[in-house]
Amino acid sequence: MPALELTITKFLALALLSLAVVAALSLWFISAAILPEMLAESPISPTRQAFLSSGVQIGFVLGALGSALLGLPDRLDPTRLFATCAALAALVNAVLLVAPLGGDLAIGARVMTGVLLAGVYPVGMKIAVGWGLRDRGFLVGLLVGAVTLGSAVPHLVALGGGADWRMTVLQGSAAALVAAVLALCVRLGPYHATSPRFDPTAVARVWRDRRIRLAFGGYFGHMWELYAMWTWAGAALAASFAGDMTADDALRSARVLTFVAVALGALACVAAGYFADRIGKETVAILALAGSLAGALFAAFIFGGPSWLVAAAFLFWGITIAPDSPQFSALVADFAPPEQAGSIMTLQTALGFALTFVTVQATPVVAEAFGWRVMLALLALGPAFGLVSMLRLRRLTATGDRQRAS
Structure with missing residues (x-):
């Protein structure tokens, strides 16, 4: 592939990947962003308030280890794995619309969201580093920047949803579905390679x-x-x-x-x-x-x-x-x-x-x-x-x- 064409392809792939990561990671802090409106509707104990957010973390840990043990990023196309996990996370996030506020189902949905996001963040990193060798510090920084921006989005979306926290949840799920579509459009780089299992x-x-x-x-x-x-x-x-x-x-x-x-x-x-x-x-x-x-x-x-x-x-x-x-x-x-x-x-x-x-x-x-x-x-x-x-x-x-x- 000519150098100019490779540069353009790399730029487009990283741009689409970054947008997909921002959109998918917006699910991470949805519960923290909408918590004031949820509390206005129904009391939730401080412990359960914390579980609504920390459940994503523990789910991510379980998902990351499970993905590594099964070698999923190595055996499957990473763009399809990213898209599948983002789409499923969108559906799981929507469970918050019907689950009792702060109840076991809501907390379980947050844990499962974390499990699925383990198929987004690390897989996105794997795709990114396949596009370079000498500039990998920048490539990793770009992806973590996208993760960071995605983490900020729910607080902005919550403003758009106003007092209706359910609208914020719907917008987050819609963003994750968009992320799934974008991921399918991302091309793999010339340095893409498999990594060892755990x-x-x-x-x-x-x-x-x-x-x-x-x-x-x-x-x-x-x-x-x-x-x-x-x-x-x-x-x-x-x-x-x-x-x-x-x-x-x-x-x-x-x-x-x-x-x-x-x-x-x-x-x-x-x-x-x-x-x-x-x-x-x-x-x-x-x-x-x-x-x-x-x-x-x-x-x-x-x-x-x-x-x-x-x-x-x-x-x-x-x-x-x-x-x-x-x-x-x-x-x-x-x-x-x-x-x-x-x-x-x-x-x-x-x-x-x-x-x-x-x-x-x-x-x-x-x-x-x-x-x-x-x-x-x-x-x-x-x-x-x-x-x-x-x-x-x-x-x-x-x-x-x-x-x-x-």
Whole structure:
């Protein structure tokens, strides 16, 4: 294929793939976005409120491990697998329209949505890296940016749905169906290849290779705060704004700001991926973790203060919380043997999302017991831990580079 034609084909494939990921991932935070309207209709306990969102995380873990064990992305066409999972997720999401609010069926639907999204996010990454070798930092950043933007969409859609939360659910399902159609139009790249199935012996390598262990540490610190912030930022902002605005205005402003904060993180992912290919993945991760740590602490400190300052804190936090995400996977791929890279990245993703189940579930409970200021400060522990891991990793890799040079 001529170079110009290949470039155009690559651009179109990545554009369609990114749009499909944004549309499909809009299902992730549907329940968090519509929770205020659901609560106005029927009381839901704080524990069940959390399960409506954290259920997606635990479902994703189960789906990712199951997909790897069965080798589904290797044995099936990834674009068809993506489309099938997106379409089924749209149907499962629609169960929220008929299920009792906060009941077992609704929570089960959220878990199954997570299972199906495991056939969207990782499969999308696999398709993306098939389009390049030297620019894979950017390609992964582009896909994670699309995931991030998709995660922000429900907060914007909830505004369009107004007080009728069921309209928001319908719009989310419609978007996932569009994603399924778009995925079928995506072409596979020239570097597309199969990955190994999950290899149980890869677990031992995680603990033997200190570089991989430290990359895992950075990822776990990142995941400690990421989905808890994305899920509950709207609730936290609404609570903070309540002192300056009416309840309706506070909720509306919180939703807009949550969308903007997460969407800015999506743009930061793409930019970070570009620079990671030039200044180093560890450096980009360190800068993002340091910024996210500062953002979390600033948000905790200023919570309940002037609304414009609280908004600025959350916007800064939103920009810095996401761009390190793709680099942890890229680092593991760099350090792991090619025949075990897929297994180790699958393990990293599964354990990271399992951790988010804990923090997403605990956030509203801790906030109700001790206040949002304490909860936001606790989230800062994650980037602090990740930052220490990544600084150690950079020292370790720098030492290895000097030894090889000598």
